[in-house]
Amino acid sequence: MQKKTVYLLVLILIASNLITFMAVGAYYRGQEPAPPPNEEQPPVQQEEEPAEELKPFLEVLDILSTRFITDVSREELITAGIRGMVDSLGDPQTYYLTEDKWKEIMIKVDGTFSGIGVDIISVDGYVTVVAPIKNTPGERAGLLPGDRIVKVDGQEILGFTTMEAAKLMRGPAGTTVVLEVERDGFDELLKFEIIRENIVLPTVFTELGEDGIGYLQITNFSENTGEDFQKALLELETEGLRGLLLDLRDNPGGLLTPAVKVGQEIVPPGPITHMVDGKGNKLETYNSYGTEKPYPIVVLVNGASASAAEIIAGALQDTGAGILVGTKTYGKATVQHLASISGNAGLSYTIAKYQTPLGRDIHGHGLEPDFTVELPEDYYYIKYGMLKDVEPGAQEPAVLYLQKTLNALGYSLAETGTYDSETEAAVRHFQQQNGLTATGHLNRETRSFLKEKTAVILEELDTQKQKAREVLLEKMK
Numbered sequence: 001m002q003k004k005t006v007y008l009l010v011l012i013l014i015a016s017n018l019i020t021f022m023a024v025g026a027y028y029r030g031q032e033p034a035p036p037p038n039e040e041q042p043p044v045q046q047e048e049e050p051a052e053e054l055k056p057f058l059e060v061l062d063i064l065s066t067r068f069i070t071d072v073s074r075e076e077l078i079t080a081g082i083r084g085m086v087d088s089l090g091d092p093q094t095y096y097l098t099e100d101k102w103k104e105i106m107i108k109v110d111g112t113f114s115g116i117g118v119d120i121i122s123v124d125g126y127v128t129v130v131a132p133i134k135n136t137p138g139e140r141a142g143l144l145p146g147d148r149i150v151k152v153d154g155q156e157i158l159g160f161t162t163m164e165a166a167k168l169m170r171g172p173a174g175t176t177v178v179l180e181v182e183r184d185g186f187d188e189l190l191k192f193e194i195i196r197e198n199i200v201l202p203t204v205f206t207e208l209g210e211d212g213i214g215y216l217q218i219t220n221f222s223e224n225t226g227e228d229f230q231k232a233l234l235e236l237e238t239e240g241l242r243g244l245l246l247d248l249r250d251n252p253g254g255l256l257t258p259a260v261k262v263g264q265e266i267v268p269p270g271p272i273t274h275m276v277d278g279k280g281n282k283l284e285t286y287n288s289y290g291t292e293k294p295y296p297i298v299v300l301v302n303g304a305s306a307s308a309a310e311i312i313a314g315a316l317q318d319t320g321a322g323i324l325v326g327t328k329t330y331g332k333a334t335v336q337h338l339a340s341i342s343g344n345a346g347l348s349y350t351i352a353k354y355q356t357p358l359g360r361d362i363h364g365h366g367l368e369p370d371f372t373v374e375l376p377e378d379y380y381y382i383k384y385g386m387l388k389d390v391e392p393g394a395q396e397p398a399v400l401y402l403q404k405t406l407n408a409l410g411y412s413l414a415e416t417g418t419y420d421s422e423t424e425a426a427v428r429h430f431q432q433q434n435g436l437t438a439t440g441h442l443n444r445e446t447r448s449f450l451k452e453k454t455a456v457i458l459e460e461l462d463t464q465k466q467k468a469r470e471v472l473l474e475k476m477k
Helices: 003-023 052-067 074-087 099-110 137-141 162-169 225-238 256-266 308-319 377-384 397-408 421-433 444-461 463-476
Strands: 095-097 112-115 118-123 126-132 148-152 176-182 190-195 197-200 204-208 213-218 243-247 270-276 282-288 297-301 323-326 334-341 345-355
Touching (some): 052 074, 126 137, 137 190, 162 176, 243 463, 256 282, 308 323, 377 397, 397 444
Parallel strands (some): 243 297
Antiparallel strands (some): 095 345, 112 197, 118 126, 334 345
């Protein structure tokens, strides 16, 4: 794989593994994250005198909060002290969560939130819609990919982070939020009054081909994934499933309980995974009690398949019930517990590791696929490149993505990363061919058409999926 491909894959890994670090292992042996103290569960009583070993910390806290050359709050110092304590462990999955980040984790854990239902990113300082989630208020209101959200309830949000913007857009179901949006082709801001609803984030997607091969993708493991998988698989089987292609690529993991539910549907009777402590002592084994499936299963994995995704892939590989195709998985095999901390904060901390049914410890090693297949470099450029508008004369990576996308459609451009006159002419020609205003500028509408036109090309470039289908068809004979 060339350097550019590696760079793109690293970006994908960073983005996807943020979810792993936020959501994995919220259920530990069936337990929910520890609830905050309440009347039924009184807080632990603190000793009147601090423990001897805490006295140095408290003394330093008092000195710095009262005598340091600049003003510094005790809260800031305490937070920094907690983070230092956590960082000293050297475990990236053990970390302290502020109030905002704790709320974000709970959304990942539950798979639900109250809001309008849009995926957003920050592009050049604008909070930009990647896509509205299907069947949500955002989609029904008419928000489109590429819309730039300028104001929320009259408050200008230029320069806001996506988390800051999401916080404004979320709220109790039944309440109204007003968005003002910039859209290509419109001189004035568009105003949308949207009534918030409870949003359930989808994680399971399916389709069934005429050849009987069912494609089932799991994007991550949230609280609803187990039940959604069971329904989706039953529907595929009812419609004539003859071979299952399970796509766990770019799946960073998530909750253990729904992963076990998925395993109980497709792993033969016996262990799905073993939970062990730091010394390798077995704490618990999660088993499947179902029957072996009468059709072959092939699993797609890559370097961003982690944690709960590796539990399923490893169980299918160990039991011989599934064949792995793709590249080596991430190798994240530890289990975290989420604990609420005073002040609406939280702590994620590692409590155990898991092993495959045959006792393989894949933490730091990953799973080796049965068939190693790399994706071509252009696949990443075309799939992930069209995220922002670009003007003629620009010189940046987005232009290189544009040039590669146009070349995949039959143009012959030098892939320089510079939006030169030849690139502008090619964009203008593409716009004319597709009934768009021929400006030569890469705008939202043009990006949408490019994405639509390259969908078939992406399927052709997906060498991993092609190999998986080839293996399935051979097994289906």
